[in-house]
Amino acid sequence: MAIIKDISQLRNQILCGDTIKTLRVIPDNSVDLIFADPPYNLQLRDELWRPNQTKVDAVNDAWDRFESFDEYDQFSKQWLVECRRVLKEDGVIWVIGSYHNIFRIGKIMQDLGFWIINDIIWIKSNPMPNFRGTRFTNAHETMIFAVKNRDSHYTFHYKSMKAYNDGVQMRSDWDIPICSGEERIRINGQKVHSTQKPEELMRRIIISTSNPGDLILDPFMGSGTTGSVAKLLGRDFIGIERDENYTRVAQERISKVRTLDEDLLDYPLEKRDPRVPFGSLLASGLIYDGETLYSRDRKFHARVLSNATIVSGDAAGSIHQVSALLQGKPNFNGWNFWYVERDGTMVSVDDLRSLFIKKNYQNIGADV
Amino acid sequence: MAIIKDISQLRNQILCGDTIKTLRVIPDNSVDLIFADPPYNLQLRDELWRPNQTKVDAVNDAWDRFESFDEYDQFSKQWLVECRRVLKEDGVIWVIGSYHNIFRIGKIMQDLGFWIINDIIWIKSNPMPNFRGTRFTNAHETMIFAVKNRDSHYTFHYKSMKAYNDGVQMRSDWDIPICSGEERIRINGQKVHSTQKPEELMRRIIISTSNPGDLILDPFMGSGTTGSVAKLLGRDFIGIERDENYTRVAQERISKVRTLDEDLLDYPLEKRDPRVPFGSLLASGLIYDGETLYSRDRKFHARVLSNATIVSGDAAGSIHQVSALLQGKPNFNGWNFWYVERDGTMVSVDDLRSLFIKKNYQNIGADV
DNA sequence: GACTTCCATGAATCGTTAT
DNA sequence: CATAACGATTCATGGAAGT
Numbered sequence: 001m002a003i004i005k006d007i008s009q010l011r012n013q014i015l016c017g018d019t020i021k022t023l024r025v026i027p028d029n030s031v032d033l034i035f036a037d038p039p040y041n042l043q044l045r046d047e048l049w050r051p052n053q054t055k056v057d058a059v060n061d062a063w064d065r066f067e068s069f070d071e072y073d074q075f076s077k078q079w080l081v082e083c084r085r086v087l088k089e090d091g092v093i094w095v096i097g098s099y100h101n102i103f104r105i106g107k108i109m110q111d112l113g114f115w116i117i118n119d120i121i122w123i124k125s126n127p128m129p130n131f132r133g134t135r136f137t138n139a140h141e142t143m144i145f146a147v148k149n150r151d152s153h154y155t156f157h158y159k160s161m162k163a164y165n166d167g168v169q170m171r172s173d174w175d176i177p178i179c180s181g182e183e184r185i186r187i188n189g190q191k192v193h194s195t196q197k198p199e200e201l202m203r204r205i206i207i208s209t210s211n212p213g214d215l216i217l218d219p220f221m222g223s224g225t226t227g228s229v230a231k232l233l234g235r236d237f238i239g240i241e242r243d244e245n246y247t248r249v250a251q252e253r254i255s256k257v258r259t260l261d262e263d264l265l266d267y268p269l270e271k272r273d274p275r276v277p278f279g280s281l282l283a284s285g286l287i288y289d290g291e292t293l294y295s296r297d298r299k300f301h302a303r304v305l306s307n308a309t310i311v312s313g314d315a316a317g318s319i320h321q322v323s324a325l326l327q328g329k330p331n332f333n334g335w336n337f338w339y340v341e342r343d344g345t346m347v348s349v350d351d352l353r354s355l356f357i358k359k360n361y362q363n364i365g366a367d368v
Numbered sequence: 369m370a371i372i373k374d375i376s377q378l379r380n381q382i383l384c385g386d387t388i389k390t391l392r393v394i395p396d397n398s399v400d401l402i403f404a405d406p407p408y409n410l411q412l413r414d415e416l417w418r419p420n421q422t423k424v425d426a427v428n429d430a431w432d433r434f435e436s437f438d439e440y441d442q443f444s445k446q447w448l449v450e451c452r453r454v455l456k457e458d459g460v461i462w463v464i465g466s467y468h469n470i471f472r473i474g475k476i477m478q479d480l481g482f483w484i485i486n487d488i489i490w491i492k493s494n495p496m497p498n499f500r501g502t503r504f505t506n507a508h509e510t511m512i513f514a515v516k517n518r519d520s521h522y523t524f525h526y527k528s529m530k531a532y533n534d535g536v537q538m539r540s541d542w543d544i545p546i547c548s549g550e551e552r553i554r555i556n557g558q559k560v561h562s563t564q565k566p567e568e569l570m571r572r573i574i575i576s577t578s579n580p581g582d583l584i585l586d587p588f589m590g591s592g593t594t595g596s597v598a599k600l601l602g603r604d605f606i607g608i609e610r611d612e613n614y615t616r617v618a619q620e621r622i623s624k625v626r627t628l629d630e631d632l633l634d635y636p637l638e639k640r641d642p643r644v645p646f647g648s649l650l651a652s653g654l655i656y657d658g659e660t661l662y663s664r665d666r667k668f669h670a671r672v673l674s675n676a677t678i679v680s681g682d683a684a685g686s687i688h689q690v691s692a693l694l695q696g697k698p699n700f701n702g703w704n705f706w707y708v709e710r711d712g713t714m715v716s717v718d719d720l721r722s723l724f725i726k727k728n729y730q731n732i733g734a735d736v
Numbered sequence: 737g738a739c740t741t742c743c744a745t746g747a748a749t750c751g752t753t754a755t
Numbered sequence: 756c757a758t759a760a761c762g763a764t765t766c767a768t769g770g771a772a773g774t
Contacts, residue, residue, distance in 0.1 A: 069478060099487035099512070103474025110437060110471065116749075118504045119467040121489050123541050130537060133526040135513075136486045136576075139539035142510075144467070145503075150749085158501040158764095168766065169498060171507035173491050173541070208504075275753085275761080320761065329421045333762045411749050418745090419764040427747050468749060492746090497765040500750040505766080509747075546746060549769055563747050741773070746766105754760075 001025050011215065014227065014239035014254075016247040019219045020075075022240045023082035031238070032155070032214035034083050034093040035205060035226050037197060041072045041101045069104065076101075077108050079219055084112055086217065090153045092209040096122070096143045096197070106144050114146040117154070118172050122201060125177045145209070154209065159269050161208050170208075176200045185223050185249060192249050193223040202229035210235055212265045224250025231257045234265045274361055276353050278319050278334075279308030284359075286352045293319070293338040294346065300326045302338070310338075319349070369393050379583065382595065382607040382622075384615040387587045388443075390608045391450035399606070400523070400582035402451050402461040403573060403594050405565060407432045408469045409440045418499055427562045431611070437472065444469075445476050447587055452480055454585065458521045460577040464490070464511045464565070474512050482514040485522070486540050490569060493545045513577070522577065527637050529576050538576075544568045553591050553617060560617050561591040570597035578603055580633045592618025599625045602633045642729055644721050646687050646702075647676030652727075654720045661687070661706040662714065668694045670706070678706075687717070 001021070004010065007030045015022045066072040087093060093114065097105050110116065120143040127139040147154045161170040179198040184191055202225050210216060212234040218226035221239030223246060230237040231254055241247045281287040282304070293302045293310060302312035302322055309317055315325040319334030335353060339346040369389070372378060375398045383390045410432055416424040434440040455461060461482065465473050478484065488511040495507040515522045529538040547566040552559060570593050578584060580602040586594035589607030591614060598605040599622055609615045649655040650672065661670045661678060670680035670690055677685055683693040687702030703718040 099474070099484050102487075103471045103478065103512075106467070106471025107475040116467050118506065119510070120504065121491075121508055121541070123489075123491075127539070133537075134485075134524060136488065136529070137537045137539040138486060140489055140541055142487070144471075153752090156502060161504070162501075169501070169505050171495070171505040173489070173508055272763090318760080327421075331761085332421060333764090335762070408747055409749090410747065412747095413749070416748060416750060417764095420743095422744080424748070424750095425745075432747085466747065466749095468747085494746080494767040496746045496748070497767085498748080498750060499765055501764055502750045503748095506748065545768080548746070548767095552746095559746085739774080741771100743771080744769090746768100751763085752761085755758085 003027050007031075007215070010238050011236045012227075012231070012238075014221055014224070014241055014247050014250055016241055016244055018242055019240050020078045020082060023079060023086065023219060026082075026086045026217070026238070028085050029088045030215070031086050031217040032088055032091050033206070033210040033216045033235075034087055034091070035202070035216065035218050036079070036083065036093070036095045037195065037218075037220050037222065038076065038079070038095065038097065038101070038105070039066075039220075040098050040195075041066050072101065073104055073108065076105055077112070080105075080108055080112055080114075083217075083219065084114065084148060087148050089148055090155070091148060092117075092154050093146050093148075094143055094205055094209070095146075096141055098138070098141050102142045102144070109144060109146055113149060115148075115150045115152065116144060116146045117156075118145045119143065120145055121173045123173055123175045125175055126180075127178065143205075155211060155214075157208050157267070157270050160267055161204070163269060164204070164207070170204075174201070174204065179225075185253065187249075193246060196223045197225045199225060199229050202226055203233070206230060206233050206235060212262075221250055222246055224253045227254045228257050231259055234259050234262070273354075273357055276356055277308065278349075281349070281352055281356055282306070282308055284356060286356060287340060287349070291340060293340060293349070295323075295326075295337060296339060296346070371395055375583070378606050379604045380595075380599070380606075382589055382592070382609055382615050382618055384609055384612055386610055387608050388446045388450060391447060391454065391587060394450075394454045394585070394606070396453050397456045398583070399454050399585040400456055400459050401574070401578040401584045401603075402455055402459070403570070403584065403586050404447070404451065404461070404463045405563070405586075405588050405590065406444065406447070406463065406465070406469070406473070407434070407588075408466050408563075409434050410468055416499065424496075424499075425562075429562060440469065441472055441476065444473055445480070448473075448476055448480055448482075451585075451587065452482065452516060455516050457516055458523070459516055460485075460522050461514050461516075462511055462573050462577070463514075464509055466506070466509050470510045470512070477512060477514055481517060483516075483518040483520065484512060484514045485524075486513045487511065488513055489541045491541055491543045493543060494548075495546065511573075523579060523582075525576050525635070525638050528635055529572070531637060532572070532575070538572075542569070542572065547593075553621065555617075561614060564591045565593045567593060567597050570594055571601070574598060574601050574603060580630075589618055590614055592621045595622045596625050599627055602627050602630070641721075641725055644724055645676065646717075649717070649720055649724060650674070650676055652724060654724060655708060655717070659708060661708060661717070663691075663694075663705060664707055664714070 004025050007027055083093060095105055122141045122143060124139050127137055130137050176198055179196045183199060184196060206229055214235050216230045216235050216237045219240045221241035227237040227239050227250060282289060287304060289306045291304055302310040304310050310319055310322050312322055312326060315322045319338055320332060323334040323337035324332040335350040338349045372393050375395055410427055412426055451461060463473055490509045490511060492507050495505055498505050544566055547564045551567060552564060574597055582603050584598045584603050584605045587608045589609035595605040595607050595618060650657060655672060657674045659672055668680060670678040672678050678687055678690050680690055680694060683690045687706055688700060691702040691705035692700040703721060706717045707714040
């Protein structure tokens with residue numbers, strides 16, 4: 001099958017078929033974010049029984065069986081090559097796995113040119129215990145967060161994730177319960193998919209590394225968590241799933257999701273202030289020609305010339321250059337260094353810049 | 369240099385030299401535990417400055433520089449091959465790394481035949497933050513815990529680690545601060561080694577997967593944390609380190625350590641009950657020839673023959689076989705199924721087994 | 737001495753835009 | 756495309772210094 005020319009005909013669909021063959025239909029450089037939850041190659045040798053002689057319902061599906069590491073590597077390389085091709089230059093990919101497969105996956109990704117930004121550990125607050133007492137409880141899974149090239153300008157909503165994490169930057173260890181209760185899809189009391197991922201995981205991934213309207217690809221769609229959260233958060237998706245039953249379940253699940261209102265998807269926090277030259281403050285009258293700037297501790301001062309350069313003894317130049325020179329540092333952000341006196345108190349020039357933005361622009365989060 | 373015949377001449381020494389060449393001197397199948405902290409191949413490009421314009425003292429040691437992934441892979445494979453050769457058949461290996469290298473290391477280990485038991489995440493309570501707001505704080509490192517072959521009978525002190533962890537199974541995520549304060553080795557206020565590991569890590573590793581008197585090998589000894597904790601806990605060590613300065617520091621550090629008294633190193637908790645055949649209870653008079661065994665609910669009963677087999681209707685065999693047959697299960701632990709009557713009350717045959725052990729063995733934790 | 741404030745620092749793949 | 760200018764950006768801890 002040939003590559004489809006217009007990707008929009010695939011938007012918000014689940015394509016039922018072989019992952020690698022189906023990926024080959026998608027055009028180059030066309031998706032913004034990929035989330036992949038490939039088979040883990042678990043290699044359980046025998047059935048696993050709990051101490052009370054009930055059988056553990058483990059991942060033993062045919063899709064998780066491979067003859068050898070080599071066969072698994074071949075398969076992994078093929079779908080990863082296609083993923084790299086369809087990913088935009090500045091796109092992001094996430095792959096989740098466990099110690100059975102993640103080392104092989106990570107090595108292949110590095111070899112293909114993907115550049116790893118983080119490995120994120122999903123710490124399960126309620127993992128399955130180890131029944132035999134033969135090893136440590138396997139209480140986590142590993143996600144690789146990577147970009148297409150070392151110099152990719154990828155989306156990363158740092159401030160959102162920091163706010164999400166109560167004001168300190170989010171770390172590489174994520175504490176999230178496994179998918180259970182209401183969220184877990186069951187038919188006649190039986191779980192439909194053995195490795196359904198929690199929506200909390202997808203929410204963090206989608207919010208941190210994509211924008212509303214972006215196109216998200218999941219080459220192993222399963223029960224449709226990716227599509228479900230993508231739709232909720234106003235992103236488009238393409239899912240690939242080879243099992244017809246899973247496909248049906250996912251389609252029904254996603255159809256029930258309602259996208260959040262736009263005002264809930266637009267984050268003023270992430271908007272950058274427009275660039276304001278220091279001279280604009282002079283022209284607007286917020287700072288006066290010839291007045292004196294002070295450092296916070298009043299140890300340094302400088303005079304403002306009419307061309308918006310400042311002079312302090314032998315040092316002359318932009319507010320940035322002079323503040324760096326005075327401190328003997330290679331560079332410095334002068335906006336955070338200089339103050340002026342207004343009604344007897346010190347006012348930061350950065351606050352005056354915020355005031356300028358507020359007066360002259362609309363809906364920009366200069367006061368956040 | 370030829371392989372040394374008697375490993376005892378290497379015990380508790382740090383061999384200063386190239387890792388791979390020195391490993392080749394160690395005999396086959398001679399060490400019980402390996403801990404390896406290889407170079408991470410960080411590939412740092414530029415300097416990094418904190419927001420307050422101080423420079424980050426990064427890892428820029430020559431030992432961490434490799435030309436390419438391929439060169440790093442070659443190096444890794446060589447030392448891992450030697451480690452596998454010198455490891456005893458039932459020995460254990462731990463390797464620590466970060467996303468820069470751990471995927472390559474893990475893949476090579478699997479290819480060489482090592483069998484992964486766990487990947488353990490060292491979660492740092494106080495990692496260095498991300499200064500530029502470009503990614504998630506890199507707040508963990510990954511350790512691979514593996515054995516020589518899939519069917520190795522490795523040491524794992526499950527009960528100790530459970531007790532260590534306040535009575536619940538220890539999980540694969542370990543919360544441990546980075547090495548700082550008193551523990552961090554400094555000379556003239558400068559850290560001696562850029563990547564000194566916390567002793568808490570080594571303590572968990574050594575206690576969980578080795579026994580007192582075992583021989584522990586560290587092919588990248590650095591500042592000597594492995595040797596130091598090994599000596600404290602009554603294990604022998606061999607360290608390899610190519611830097612003479614590190615070697616000297618490690619030797620001095622280890623010389624100051626005093627091994628704990630023997631009674632602090634012997635854990636009755638871990639001693640397994642001796643295997644007691646059901647027939648021993650007959651012979652000792654704790655159970656009588658011909659008496660009746662009951663299931664707890666008295667739904668089932670069986671008669672004890674003089675050859676220690678039991679019979680219940682058509683079912684005949686060991687206490688295990690018959691209990692499984694009666695319940696229609698593939699197998700079952702008969703010790704937990706059968707009861708006898710003593711003075712009008714039901715007594716579990718497992719309690720009689722414990723009684724037998726208490727009478728006939730010393731210092732065994734049958735009552736724990 | 738008790739308490740507060742300041743400062744240094746740790747395995748880090750750490751930027752974007754205009755000229 | 757290289758270079759220069761602009762300007763955005765940190766958390767937990769321990770020890771020193773100050774009150």
